[in-house]
Amino acid sequence: MSLFENQGQLEIYAIAKENNPKGFDLHAKILSATSELYNKARSLADNPQTKRATKDEYLYFLSNRAIFYRALMFQDLRENYKKKFDDIGDNYGEMLLLQGLFVQSLLECEKTLKKCGNLVDIPAFEKMIEEEKTRGQDMERLNSTVYHHRVPQPEELTFDKKNLMAMALPEDLYIGENSDKLKSDEKAYCADLELLVPKQVKGMIDNYKTKMNEFITKNLDLYENEQTIQNFIQNLFLPKKLTLKPGEEDFSSPPSEFPPQLWQKIEQIQQMGGTECLNLCLQD
Numbered sequence: 001m002s003l004f005e006n007q008g009q010l011e012i013y014a015i016a017k018e019n020n021p022k023g024f025d026l027h028a029k030i031l032s033a034t035s036e037l038y039n040k041a042r043s044l045a046d047n048p049q050t051k052r053a054t055k056d057e058y059l060y061f062l063s064n065r066a067i068f069y070r071a072l073m074f075q076d077l078r079e080n081y082k083k084k085f086d087d088i089g090d091n092y093g094e095m096l097l098l099q100g101l102f103v104q105s106l107l108e109c110e111k112t113l114k115k116c117g118n119l120v121d122i123p124a125f126e127k128m129i130e131e132e133k134t135r136g137q138d139m140e141r142l143n144s145t146v147y148h149h150r151v152p153q154p155e156e157l158t159f160d161k162k163n164l165m166a167m168a169l170p171e172d173l174y175i176g177e178n179s180d181k182l183k184s185d186e187k188a189y190c191a192d193l194e195l196l197v198p199k200q201v202k203g204m205i206d207n208y209k210t211k212m213n214e215f216i217t218k219n220l221d222l223y224e225n226e227q228t229i230q231n232f233i234q235n236l237f238l239p240k241k242l243t244l245k246p247g248e249e250d251f252s253s254p255p256s257e258f259p260p261q262l263w264q265k266i267e268q269i270q271q272m273g274g275t276e277c278l279n280l281c282l283q284d
Helices: 002-019 024-045 056-088 092-110 122-147 184-193 200-234 260-271 275-283
Strands: none
Touching: 002 024, 024 056, 056 092, 092 122
């Protein structure tokens, strides 16, 4: 269940980035919860009842992802302070602190990287670390020569530490509707998501389900009709081809005798052009 929650959490993060690309404080809340869910999955996988069936590289991967998404949380918090810095020229010290926490978390994540097997793109990760180290050095140089802002301690950072975590809601509940059926935490969850998920989604899903059911029903009916027709034809004991001569063994059912007049008529039509002759007769 925890891995399904992780997937839902990452889908929410993708929607948040697309619909609100500069909502870095919101992104950070989602990433913080994502890190918690990976830690939860790691604890469940490490349980004595399940650990025997879990590969070590997968356990390392879960721990690695928990650290990685926490690192990305620091990155989004840095970008949130950058917005303030661009507006009023303040908070560069907070940006520098968060950049340091970002790099520190990436380096911690790197320790277990090779133990994750093929589950992580190692070259891409190592490239990210080098880029962020360079960014941090450039930021420190700017602060020491231009801005001269004090770098606070981590506990001095002021931001909303509330996590935004995915939760499973009943299928018939929808954001903006049936709110009286929701519990208090579910109402808060829906309020946060209302800005991310278009209300048209529910209608689109219902429309898709309706069309899919119609498609399946139609094709089942066609299949059943074809089977009925095939069974009917087989019960007539007709040959597969009218060009077969009596005694040939290619009948769809046990051969039956045809009167000589029928074979004479068949030969006559074949001499006149076969199916082309029949088509002309039907057109006339």
